[in-house]
Amino acid sequence: QKEVEQNSGPLSVPEGAIASLNCTYSDRVSQSFFWYRQYSGKSPELIMSIYSNGDKEDGRFTAQLNKASQYVSLLIRDSQPSDSATYLCAGGRYGGSQGNLIFGKGTKLSVKP
Amino acid sequence: DTEVTQTPKHLVMGMTNKKSLKCEQHMGHRAMYWYKQKAKKPPELMFVYSYEKLSINESVPSRFSPECPNSSLLNLHLHALQPEDSALYLCASSQDLDSLYQETQYFGPGTRLLVL
Numbered sequence: 001q002k003e004v005e006q007n008s009g010p011l012s013v014p015e016g017a018i019a020s021l022n023c024t025y026s027d028r029v030s031q032s033f034f035w036y037r038q039y040s041g042k043s044p045e046l047i048m049s050i051y052s053n054g055d056k057e058d059g060r061f062t063a064q065l066n067k068a069s070q071y072v073s074l075l076i077r078d079s080q081p082s083d084s085a086t087y088l089c090a091g092g093r094y095g096g097s098q099g100n101l102i103f104g105k106g107t108k109l110s111v112k113p
Numbered sequence: 114d115t116e117v118t119q120t121p122k123h124l125v126m127g128m129t130n131k132k133s134l135k136c137e138q139h140m141g142h143r144a145m146y147w148y149k150q151k152a153k154k155p156p157e158l159m160f161v162y163s164y165e166k167l168s169i170n171e172s173v174p175s176r177f178s179p180e181c182p183n184s185s186l187l188n189l190h191l192h193a194l195q196p197e198d199s200a201l202y203l204c205a206s207s208q209d210l211d212s213l214y215q216e217t218q219y220f221g222p223g224t225r226l227l228v229l
Contacts, residue, residue: 032215043203043223044156051214088155092215100169101218103155 001026006089006104014112019076021107023089026070029102030092033072035063038086038106047074047087079111116140117221119204125227128194134224136187136204144168144210145187146218147179148203156203156220162187163210194228201225 003026013019023033032051036044050056050063050072062075072091076083086106093100117138126132136145144163148156161169162181176198178190187204201223207216 030215034215034217036220041225043201043220046217046219049217090155100158100161101156101215106155 003028003093003102004089004091004104006087006107008105008107010108010110012110012112013079015079015081017079017111019079019083019109019111021074021076021087021089021109023072023074023104024070025072025091025102028093031065031067032092033063033065034090034101035061035074036088036090037083038088040085044088076109079109081111081113084109084111117204117206117219119202119221119224121224122222123225123227125229126191126194127229128196130194131190131192133191134189134202134204134226136189136221137185138206138219138221139185140206140208140219141184142206142208142219143184144207144216145181146205146207147177147187147189148205148220150201150203150223160189161210168210191226194226196228199226199228 005024034049035047038044048063050065056063060077064073086108088106089104090101120135147159150156159173160179165181176193180188203223204221205218207218
């Protein structure tokens with residue numbers, strides 16, 4: 001199993017819908033997770049971090065962490081065309097050297113007007 | 114303010130050139146990172162500095178040489194690069210290297226490097 005796995009998409013949703021982005025992780029990943037948004041040609045921008053089991057909400061974004069299932073998700077409510085980007089899920093590495101962020105391959109989201 | 118700045122934004126260099134990428138943050142962060150990102154791939158960690166000391170070198174070729182002159186600045190010196198080194202080079206910083214949790218990393222805008 002890869003350490004952090006994401007469906008590469010593309011995921012296409014209509015404007016105003018809920019976009020659901022999913023990520024699973026292996027035992028080698030510590031339970032600190034981050035969602036980054038990356039527009040084409042730009043650098044990753046932090047959307048949200050989550051460390052505890054459950055939901056964390058910030059505006060239109062909700063991150064969910066389920067440690068038992070090793071699953072983390074990002075919900076985007078009222079999706080806008082400006083949300084069209086690649087979303088990167090990342091976790092910290094257990095043991096080994098601190099500072100390693102393990103990235104998934106990213107899910108490309110397209111929000112259609 | 115969570116700003117990390119990088120210069121230059123774009124760089125074209127020949128395989129015999131020597132150039133440097135610069136990164137700066139004024140958030141008081143004590144950990145700084147260099148990543149390399151190829152098209153349609155996630156960022157790959159190259160180096161980590163903690164309290165101005167090199168903490169991680171992810172087996173990066175010696176043609177890439179990092180330097181941390183002080184806690185706010187991070188440089189990446191480039192020499193004798195290959196065309197396959199063309200990529201987006203990202204700098205990031207975090208508060209610290211926490212022993213229990215991965216600290217949030219904030220990325221700079223990147224330097225787009227083309228090696229001819």
